[in-house]
Amino acid sequence: MMRPKFVLAGVAIALAATGCSLTEPASVQTPKVDLIGSTWLAEDIDGGGVIDDAQSTLVFGTDGRVSGRGGCNQYGGVVTLKGASMIVDQVFSTKMACAAPALMDQETRFLNALQATRSYRVDGTKLVLVDGEGKARLRFDR
Numbered sequence: 001m002m003r004p005k006f007v008l009a010g011v012a013i014a015l016a017a018t019g020c021s022l023t024e025p026a027s028v029q030t031p032k033v034d035l036i037g038s039t040w041l042a043e044d045i046d047g048g049g050v051i052d053d054a055q056s057t058l059v060f061g062t063d064g065r066v067s068g069r070g071g072c073n074q075y076g077g078v079v080t081l082k083g084a085s086m087i088v089d090q091v092f093s094t095k096m097a098c099a100a101p102a103l104m105d106q107e108t109r110f111l112n113a114l115q116a117t118r119s120y121r122v123d124g125t126k127l128v129l130v131d132g133e134g135k136a137r138l139r140f141d142r
């Protein structure tokens with residue numbers, strides 16, 4: 001009869017040999033797209049679409065930073081990418097008034113959603129930024 005400690009050791013060796021992890025579920029996978037150096041155009045903010053002329057953008061620099069246009073103003077920040085995890089913080093922007101209240105509202109919603117990002121996924125040519133509760137907040141296209 002096999003002793004329990006030998007069974008556990010055998011399971012641990014088998015998991016290590018197959019590359020399985022006890023801490024990360026098999027469903028979590030690192031996205032296959034390299035975001036560094038890419039530029040994206042927002043198509044949707046919190047399920048409300050976007051104003052076509054506003055062109056909210058997201059650019060991933062090679063220096064660990066993001067930048068772009070919120071709609072009216074330029075913005076920048078720091079991005080941390082690890083697997084499917086994405087954190088955007090230290091966000092700053094210029095403070096010019098938008099020509100229309102709807103543009104200012106869109107820019108505010110865009111920057112708030114960007115700062116709420118905790119992970120991302122790529123669906124075909126679309127980049128989707130997701131908050132900590134699993135809600136898709138921003139959808140971009142290249």
